[in-house]
Amino acid sequence: MFEVVEETTSIILHLLDIITVNETIKLVSYNDSNEVIEFVSHSYNRERHFYIGVLKSVLKIRRTYVLSMNYIGYMNENMVGFYRSSYVQNNKTIYLGATQMEATHARRVFPCFDEPALKATFNIHIARQEGYRVISNMPSRNSLPIENQDGWFWEVFNSTLPMSTYLIAFVVSDFEFNASVETSGSVPFNIWARQEAISQTEYAAYLGPKILKFYEEYFGITFPLPKQDMAALPDFKSGAMENWGLITYRETALLYDSQHSKALDKQRIGSTIAHELAHMWFGDLVSPKWWSELWLNEGFATYMEHIGLHSVEPSFKMLEQIVISELHTSFSTDVLDSSHPINVEVNDPEEIDQIFDAISYSKGASIIRMMNYSLTEITFRKGLYNYLNELSYSSATQDDLWYYLTLEAHKDGTLDLRVTVKEIMESWTLQKGFPVVTVWSDSRYSSVHITQEKFTLISAERKEIKSNQTWWIPLTFTTQSNPDFTQAHVKKWMSVGEKRTTLTGMLEYKIPLQIGQYLSQERELVPWLTALTNFEYLRIMFERTSTYGYLKDYITSVATPLYNSLGFKDSLEDPHDIQLLRSYLLSSLCRLGFEDCYYFANLRKTVYCVGVAEGGLKEWNFAWKKYLKSNLGSEKDNLLYVQRSFSEGGNIRKQDVYKICGDFTYTITNSFNTEEDLQLLYKLKAERYESLGSATLSFDQAVESVELNVFWMKHYYQDVYQWLSINGYEGVSSSGDVKNEVEK
Numbered sequence: 001m002f003e004v005v006e007e008t009t010s011i012i013l014h015l016l017d018i019i020t021v022n023e024t025i026k027l028v029s030y031n032d033s034n035e036v037i038e039f040v041s042h043s044y045n046r047e048r049h050f051y052i053g054v055l056k057s058v059l060k061i062r063r064t065y066v067l068s069m070n071y072i073g074y075m076n077e078n079m080v081g082f083y084r085s086s087y088v089q090n091n092k093t094i095y096l097g098a099t100q101m102e103a104t105h106a107r108r109v110f111p112c113f114d115e116p117a118l119k120a121t122f123n124i125h126i127a128r129q130e131g132y133r134v135i136s137n138m139p140s141r142n143s144l145p146i147e148n149q150d151g152w153f154w155e156v157f158n159s160t161l162p163m164s165t166y167l168i169a170f171v172v173s174d175f176e177f178n179a180s181v182e183t184s185g186s187v188p189f190n191i192w193a194r195q196e197a198i199s200q201t202e203y204a205a206y207l208g209p210k211i212l213k214f215y216e217e218y219f220g221i222t223f224p225l226p227k228q229d230m231a232a233l234p235d236f237k238s239g240a241m242e243n244w245g246l247i248t249y250r251e252t253a254l255l256y257d258s259q260h261s262k263a264l265d266k267q268r269i270g271s272t273i274a275h276e277l278a279h280m281w282f283g284d285l286v287s288p289k290w291w292s293e294l295w296l297n298e299g300f301a302t303y304m305e306h307i308g309l310h311s312v313e314p315s316f317k318m319l320e321q322i323v324i325s326e327l328h329t330s331f332s333t334d335v336l337d338s339s340h341p342i343n344v345e346v347n348d349p350e351e352i353d354q355i356f357d358a359i360s361y362s363k364g365a366s367i368i369r370m371m372n373y374s375l376t377e378i379t380f381r382k383g384l385y386n387y388l389n390e391l392s393y394s395s396a397t398q399d400d401l402w403y404y405l406t407l408e409a410h411k412d413g414t415l416d417l418r419v420t421v422k423e424i425m426e427s428w429t430l431q432k433g434f435p436v437v438t439v440w441s442d443s444r445y446s447s448v449h450i451t452q453e454k455f456t457l458i459s460a461e462r463k464e465i466k467s468n469q470t471w472w473i474p475l476t477f478t479t480q481s482n483p484d485f486t487q488a489h490v491k492k493w494m495s496v497g498e499k500r501t502t503l504t505g506m507l508e509y510k511i512p513l514q515i516g517q518y519l520s521q522e523r524e525l526v527p528w529l530t531a532l533t534n535f536e537y538l539r540i541m542f543e544r545t546s547t548y549g550y551l552k553d554y555i556t557s558v559a560t561p562l563y564n565s566l567g568f569k570d571s572l573e574d575p576h577d578i579q580l581l582r583s584y585l586l587s588s589l590c591r592l593g594f595e596d597c598y599y600f601a602n603l604r605k606t607v608y609c610v611g612v613a614e615g616g617l618k619e620w621n622f623a624w625k626k627y628l629k630s631n632l633g634s635e636k637d638n639l640l641y642v643q644r645s646f647s648e649g650g651n652i653r654k655q656d657v658y659k660i661c662g663d664f665t666y667t668i669t670n671s672f673n674t675e676e677d678l679q680l681l682y683k684l685k686a687e688r689y690e691s692l693g694s695a696t697l698s699f700d701q702a703v704e705s706v707e708l709n710v711f712w713m714k715h716y717y718q719d720v721y722q723w724l725s726i727n728g729y730e731g732v733s734s735s736g737d738v739k740n741e742v743e744k
């Protein structure tokens with residue numbers, strides 16, 4: 001049923017891999033007359049995924065019509081639309097059906113207006129066989145036996161609230177559910193999984209309702225649906241999907257086994273649950289007007305996952321980890337010329353798929369965090385409340401968000417009346433890249449100068465064209481006479497157009513290397529994570545050089561005191577951040593060939609890194625060939641590493657193949673840093689570019705990263721090596737072993 005807003009003589013619906021039964025297509029005016037409107041023709045525009053019905057008469061404005069049809073759709077095994085999945089229990093293969101509609105796959109399941117702004121209410125009826133259960137966005141209202149079809153039932157669901165097609169979901173399975181007991185004052189909350197895994201749903205059942213309740217209080221808006229389900233699916237394309245009222249997950253993103261899961265697994269599960277539940281407001285209640293606004297979904301959900309998880313698990317230190325997991329992560333993509341603005345024009349399904357990336361998620365989350373702190377907590381939350389409340393069951397653009405935040409900020413006096421949030425934030429969402437802020441003091445006049453310029457890895461002096469980009473940057477400071485490090489309110493906005501006033505070079509490598517030596521005294525998670533990430537880049541650059549030993553000596557010597565205090569053996573008794581730090585430290589040390597790694601074979605994943613694991617090449621070759629259809633780089637050590645890492649269980653599931661292929665270009669080209677490597681990539685690009693599809697952007701980014709690696713080797717490698725050798729580090733140690741007192 002739809003209402004006409006503009007006179008028309010045709011009806012256009014999205015569909016894909018669906019055949020309409022044209023003689024059943026019927027259009028009736030929804031009023032007393034029940035007038036039937038005749039069709040002239042039915043056709044498809046396959047390229048644009050359209051069904052087009054041309055009518056004999058004009059549809060009248062403000063009139064309501066009912067369109068009905070039979071159609072034939074297909075259940076596929078590609079993990080999009082309505083797809084088939086399976087698992088093995090007691091040597092028996094058991095099948096199930098599940099859906100994945102985002103971004104443009106609802107059109108594979110039913111003909112519809114498949115765009116996020118076009119919201120509707122949905123009445124879903126699904127036929128199922130006895131022994132199966134069906135769950136969907138809304139609770140089931142009725143199970144009715146189907147006439148003349150023994151053992152079959154219609155599952156009839158309550159009407160949905162107004163929602164976008166990409167959030168529709170249903171799962172037909174023999175799953176069991178774990179009903180969360182923490183439902184006081186909240187809605188029923190069930191976790192679904194196959195029977196053998198149901199015991200691993202305890203953590204999700206504990207966490208989910210608590211976080212949902214926290215969000216209700218944080219946003220000031222009650223969760224509007226009568227129930228919340230979360231299901232762990234054996235085959236799933238991404239990590240999880242925020243279908244309204246029925247969140248679907250890959251098993252590893254929801255199921256927690258206290259015996260075998262590690263601290264990092266627990267944190268990932270918690271983060272994913274908190275992320276998806278935040279979408280119930282950001283994305284589901286208020287949806288993006290078009291996919292170019294995707295960051296309003298993903299940036300907010302990513303930011304809120306830290307706040308939501310922190311509310312239940314403060315010991316995870318998520319509000320500290322966000323600096324590494326989102327801010328630093330976004331830098332490495334955003335530094336590339338092939339990056340894109342947060343808000344970017346997208347026109348077709350392939351372009352839409354490409355922006356589910358670090359820019360929409362991590363950079364989006366980072367600039368929201370900046371808004372939160374610079375506008376102050378109270379102003380930010382009031383602005384968000386108005387935005388969500390005013391636009392509920394509707395859709396939004398970033399301009400809507402700026403509008404509500406500006407209104408509150410001006411009212412509260414947290415932003416100068418001459419400036420709007422739109423002006424400030426567009427410098428962050430409409431241009432790619434980010435600034436580096438340089439502060440230098442002038443001792444003669446006891447003043448401080450602050451400059452900004454676009455950060456590039458190829459330093460400005462060496463780059464032909466200098467960037468004129470500038471940003472609005474919140475600045476805060478404290479003074480010697482009145483030192484106060486507790487508040488971070490904005491004292492001055494550095495505005496667009498305010499640029500650097502003095503030419504300064506970037507830091508020489510010796511400075512971070514010198515500062516790095518203090519790490520032997522450091523025991524906290526966040527500084528260590530920052531250091532280990534950056535050491536990893538140095539390690540990769542040095543790995544294939546004759547001076548690798550010098551770098552090993554440096555890293556192991558600053559890390560030894562920490563290693564000695566943490567030890568090798570994981571203990572579930574340790575605080576969360578200690579467990580996490582230990583696993584990151586060991587990964588780093590093992591990649592350097594640290595000898596203890598050979599003794600503790602139980603840390604399987606870490607041990608892969610030293611090549612102890614025996615790996616069959618068959619499974620990996622499958623993914624490798626599938627992706628490139630050529631054998632480039634088969635000699636490379638990296639490839640062996642990846643092959644081994646993924647060869648664990650014999651067969652790889654299709655969901656993991658997709659994951660491998662997705663991260664693939666980056667993983668393999670990560671350590672390419674010679675002219676020869678670069679030429680190989682250029683050749684591949686020339687030969688295969690057309691066939692890359694939605695991987696085009698990540699391929700371009702990989703090529704650019706290799707160009708930067710080559711640049712790095714040419715300009716910085718010698719500096720680092722010289723500093724290491726002058727400062728007494730030795731290149732002779734071949735195994736990177738550490739003299740330690742830890743028991744093995």
Ligand SMILES: [Zn+2]
Nearest residue numbers: 275297298301
């Ligand atoms: Zn998300």
